Amino acid sequence: MKNIPSIQATPSQPRKLAALKQAHQDWSSASNVITRLTQRLSTTLALEEQLGILAEELSDIVPFDTLTYRHRIARQEFVYSTGLGGQHRCEYRLNLEGDFYGTLTICRRQRFSEEELQGIETLIGAAIYSVRNACRYIAIEQAALTDSLTGIPNKRALDDNLLRASSLSDRHGQAYSLILVDLDHFKQVNDTYGHVAGDHLLRRVGECLERALRTSDSVYRFGGEEFAVLLPHTGEQDARDVAERIRRTVSEITVDAGGERITATASFGVATHLKGEQPEQWVARADEALYRAKQKGRNRTEVFAAIA
């Protein structure tokens, strides 16, 4: 535990205590817009909620038709928009202490007056520290769900999404398939060419998987040389076709290791979610299929078929 510096005992300060009480009363009953805005913003770290609060307080002072906020946070595009239309626009790039925290655009049918623009800027100035904190919070959350080597979502993100997929599949009968992908003889790559080359190959495989899939599909690094792909709206046969397509693409990857060309193959295990199945059982079936693919000689796809 950190050392807390000792605080000198001083006699009681009734005047200062009374002033503090008054300040608190003034603050909590403040009806001015800046105090109310910052008080409301401090109640949440969710960027979407903060932008909703800003839009509400702003529209009370400067009516507008549309407010849009855009920012790329940790590889993901964050967009918030409220309202519709308006050909006159004012746009603000939110910069604080040398860092950029997104673009806020406000539109409406009538032109904005100078006073109105000043009012907008004052409110944005009051909100920017909260917006900065909310952006940082998203970035930290994203980092906890991202694999640092490949930049793709990690096992924790997969666990969250498997849980969501299982419940969607159970409640709405939506078909979900899982593909586990394991590089073949990857230990040999490390042993022959070194870990740096091995890491390079893993990054290339991650990129290749991301490129090979639809935007609704998601890719994860599941373990060392193991990846997972989650396919919504996809039954067993289609998932097998996807796995086969990815398998062929992976086998075309080449990585240069000091003049030598490294190539890779991978084995694939496919399982489609069964009604009432827990995520662990689902993963275990895909893993069993993957094991069979390895046993049967690698560089192939096996499906853990649902019993009809």
Ligand SMILES: Nc1nc2c(ncn2[C@@H]2O[C@H](COP(=O)(O)OP(=O)(O)OP(=O)(O)O)[C@@H](O)[C@H]2O)c(=O)[nH]1
């Ligand atoms: N370069 C690198 N290697 C890793 C990483 N994580 C795990 N590995 C290596 O991946 C290898 C996996 O080896 P094995 O589990 O024996 O599997 P394999 O050699 O691919 O053999 P099969 O899966 O049976 O085809 C081990 O050598 C690990 O050290 C990583 O982040 N970077």
